[in-house]
Amino acid sequence: MVHRIHPVTKMVWVLVYIVLAFTTQNIFILYGMALFAIGLALLAGVFRPLLKAAYLIVPVGSSLIALQVLAPAVERPWTPIAEIGFVTLYGDGLYYALVLLGRIISSMLLTLVMVMTTHPSDLFLAFSKLKVPYTFNFMLAMTLQLIPVFQREVGIVLSAQKSRGMKGSGFSAVLPSFVPVFVGAIERVQQLSVSLESRGFGSSGNKTSYRKVTSRTQDWVYGVVGAVAMLGLMVYSILQPRLWNLSDIVVFAPETVLVTFSVAVTLFSFVIVGALFLSLRKT
Amino acid sequence: MSKRNPKSTAPDTIDTDLAIKVEDAHYSYPAGNVVALSGVNLEVDKGELLGIIGQNGSGKTTLTKLLNRLLKPTSGNVYVNGMLTTPRTVQEMSAHIGYVFQNPNHQLFARTVKDELEFGPKNIGVEEADIAERVEDAIEFFGLQPYIEEHPYRVSFPIRKLVGIASVVTMRPSIIILDEPSTGQDHQTTRIINSLMRRLAEEGTTVICVSHDMPLLADVVDRVIVMRNTQIISDATPREVFADRELMLTTNLQAPQITEIALGTVTPLGGPIALTPAELADDLENRVKKGAQK
Numbered sequence: 001m002v003h004r005i006h007p008v009t010k011m012v013w014v015l016v017y018i019v020l021a022f023t024t025q026n027i028f029i030l031y032g033m034a035l036f037a038i039g040l041a042l043l044a045g046v047f048r049p050l051l052k053a054a055y056l057i058v059p060v061g062s063s064l065i066a067l068q069v070l071a072p073a074v075e076r077p078w079t080p081i082a083e084i085g086f087v088t089l090y091g092d093g094l095y096y097a098l099v100l101l102g103r104i105i106s107s108m109l110l111t112l113v114m115v116m117t118t119h120p121s122d123l124f125l126a127f128s129k130l131k132v133p134y135t136f137n138f139m140l141a142m143t144l145q146l147i148p149v150f151q152r153e154v155g156i157v158l159s160a161q162k163s164r165g166m167k168g169s170g171f172s173a174v175l176p177s178f179v180p181v182f183v184g185a186i187e188r189v190q191q192l193s194v195s196l197e198s199r200g201f202g203s204s205g206n207k208t209s210y211r212k213v214t215s216r217t218q219d220w221v222y223g224v225v226g227a228v229a230m231l232g233l234m235v236y237s238i239l240q241p242r243l244w245n246l247s248d249i250v251v252f253a254p255e256t257v258l259v260t261f262s263v264a265v266t267l268f269s270f271v272i273v274g275a276l277f278l279s280l281r282k283t
Numbered sequence: 284m285s286k287r288n289p290k291s292t293a294p295d296t297i298d299t300d301l302a303i304k305v306e307d308a309h310y311s312y313p314a315g316n317v318v319a320l321s322g323v324n325l326e327v328d329k330g331e332l333l334g335i336i337g338q339n340g341s342g343k344t345t346l347t348k349l350l351n352r353l354l355k356p357t358s359g360n361v362y363v364n365g366m367l368t369t370p371r372t373v374q375e376m377s378a379h380i381g382y383v384f385q386n387p388n389h390q391l392f393a394r395t396v397k398d399e400l401e402f403g404p405k406n407i408g409v410e411e412a413d414i415a416e417r418v419e420d421a422i423e424f425f426g427l428q429p430y431i432e433e434h435p436y437r438v439s440f441p442i443r444k445l446v447g448i449a450s451v452v453t454m455r456p457s458i459i460i461l462d463e464p465s466t467g468q469d470h471q472t473t474r475i476i477n478s479l480m481r482r483l484a485e486e487g488t489t490v491i492c493v494s495h496d497m498p499l500l501a502d503v504v505d506r507v508i509v510m511r512n513t514q515i516i517s518d519a520t521p522r523e524v525f526a527d528r529e530l531m532l533t534t535n536l537q538a539p540q541i542t543e544i545a546l547g548t549v550t551p552l553g554g555p556i557a558l559t560p561a562e563l564a565d566d567l568e569n570r571v572k573k574g575a576q577k
Contacts, residue, residue: 153389159353160390162373163382164454165406176392183436184388 002044003117006219007126010114013223016230017110021103024237025245027095030102037109046116053112054105059271061101065264068097069257074247081254091257095247120144122213134207142192149188153181293360295367302458302489303327303350308359310345319345321513323359327491329457332484334500334521335493337510338535343493346510347460350491352376364457378407381456385463387447391435396427396446399435403454414453421449424482425475441472448479458489465496477503498539501525501558509534526556 017037021030041047072078072093081091124137157177166176196202237243252260297304305325311318320342327333335343348354349361352368352375361368364379381403384390393399400421404414422428425445430438435446444464451459461480465473473496480490480503494500500507500521507524509517511534517524524530525538526546537543545557549566557563 156384156386156389159348159373160382160384161392163351163353163377163384164390164403164451165374165377166402167374167406179392179436180388180390187388 002040002113005117005222006215007118007123007213008130008215009219009223009226010118011123011126013226013230014107014111014114016227018107020230020234021106023234025096025099025247026237026243027098027102027246027250029233029237030099030106033106034102034109037106037113041109041113041116044113044117046113049116050109050112054109057101057105057108058267060104062264062267062271064101065094065097065260066268068093068100069261069264072096073100081257089257089261091252091254092247094252094257094260095250121209125209125213128207129213135202138201146185146188150181150185153184157181293367293369295370297362297365297367299362299365300329301326301362302329302331302364303491304360304362305346305349306360306362308346308349308356308361310342310349310354310357318513320349320356323513323515325508325515325518327489329489330484330487331489331506332480332504333489333491334504334507335491335510336495336497336500336507336524336534336536341510341534342513343510344462347382347462347491347493350458350460351380351382353382374406377403377454377456379456380458380460381451381454383448383451383459383461383464385466387440387443388436390447390450391443394434395432396435396438397422397431399446399450400427400453403450407454409454417453417455421453424452424479425449441468444468444472445475448476452479452483456488458491459483460491460493462493463495464492465494465499473499480504497525497537498541498559501539501542509536521558522556525558526550 017033021033024030038047038050041050069089069091070087070093072090073096074092078090078092080088082089120141124141127137127140128134154177157180160180161177242249293306303325304327305323308320308323309318310320323342323346325346335346337343345354349356349368350363352361352371352373355369363376366376366379368376391399393402397418400418401414404417409417422431425448427442427446427449430442430446435443438446444467448461448464461476464476468476477499480492483490484505490504492500492504504521507517507519507521508515509524509530516534517527517530519527525542528538528546530536531538538546539558541557541560541563545554545563545566548554549563549570550556554566554570555562557566
């Protein structure tokens with residue numbers, strides 16, 4: 001069902017989602033949006049790939065929580081809840097860390113679900129129907145398609161480096177590979193541009209496509225209902241200050257803040273140490 | 284050195300005169316669990332000139348990447364110069380086995396051609412004086428003198444290909460793998476590559492050439508491995524392989540044209556299974572002379 005929704009409807013949802021996520025500071029709305037996106041992912045059968053892409057949330061989330069508890073992004077005075085050596089932990093930070101994290105998670109999850117359930121050609125066909133310039137449309141399409149190509153090129157170049165005895169890994173190995181990858185990229189782009197021109201790219205006149213993206217009544221319904229609901233929620237929460245920001249209502253116990261901070265710091269440390277270990281170890 | 288699998292019972296080194304020994308090697312690419320090699324066994328003597336042919340996807344490149352440890356076999360053992368490859372790194376193996384990639388653009392990193400030729404020997408700790416001698420030797424052999432101060436990407440593609448090969452030759456590994464060395468090359472460059480392979484083999488280097496260029500292989504190699512569907516299905520001399528029409532048909536390969544002509548003309552009359560135009564021409568000349576004498 002999600003796959004068949006019109007790409008423009010999905011784009012509207014993503015846009016409105018992002019607007020709502022970045023205007024509200026209500027963690028129930030934010031995490032409710034995230035759960036809704038997960039529900040869509042389950043419905044669309046893309047939950048497992050979504051989970052893989054969502055690993056990024058762990059380092060981002062843990063660092064946000066750790067930093068916010070140490071230095072909340074709110075006006076002073078802050079409420080100290082514990083001291084570890086010379087470091088003071090503040091309870092106010094946890095709510096705002098959850099707000100920031102909620103914004104990232106809800107926007108990211110819905111965007112990923114929409115990207116995973118939309119064929120790129122359909123998306124760009126939809127863009128063209130919205131009168132987005134054809135060349136801009138094509139640039140976006142090519143960028144998405146060339147990313148895995150360049151990833152593969154980097155892998156091959158790194159193999160070639162290792163085959164000639166080059167030691168080191170991580171950034172010290174990647175840096176010399178920039179030259180062959182960039183040269184390869186430029187050569188590929190040059191060849192692509194010649195190929196495009198030879199096949200009529202840039203000619204005037206209407207562009208046609210063998211793909212058909214038709215909008216159904218339910219696409220309009222989803223789009224309008226979704227947009228109205230989210231915008232309505234946003235307006236309502238602005239007009240009702242108690243709904244806009246729940247930091248006065250949702251107060252975390254000091255033990256909760258301490259435990260959450262400890263878990264966040266531990267996770268973040270693991271991520272940093274793991275990354276350092278992987279970059280320094282010999283393969 | 285990378286970690287050795289504690290469950291592995293294969294000896295770390297074996298006492299052997301073979302350059303390469305592959306024992307029941309299997310490989311599956313992790314993405315999509317694609318089987319690329321199934322139960323491959325191979326022995327290559329030192330100084331041998333070996334050609335590997337097969338359709339795209341038959342496992343040729345995967346096999347060669349197992350040899351220099353770019354890939355680790357899913358099961359089975361690969362020994363290079365008696366050393367098990369699995370617990371070793373690509374960098375360690377690079378001193379023993381050189382790999383020339385099909386696209387030279389993937390190999391070239393340095394600012395000048397000369398720096399490129401020095402890159403490999405420096406990495407493996409060759410003495411400065413030796414590096415200079417190796418680089419001079421390579422420059423002379425490959426005719427790179429006019430280009431030594433040029434940026435590798437400023438020279439033409441055929442020259443870049445020679446630079447790519449030369450940059451591995453200067454490491455003087457005892458085994459060299461060439462992946463499609465003549466693809467996209469003009470006749471002159473192909474002849475240089477041809478004579479390089481012969482020269483290396485004469486000097487005792489084991490040369491493995493993966494190629495679709497059947498005339499090149501027919502002219503140079505001593506032995507041909509035919510791969511199909513992740514397995515080695517034939518291992519014989521070029522003459523035996525290219526004369527086997529059924530093998531060529533089932534593997535969707537084509538013997539060199541000159542061999543096809545010979546098989547259709549002189550070979551049934553007792554003539555050779557010609558691998559080169561010169562062989563066929565010699566036989567035809569002899570036949571004409573004999574015919575004239577009668």
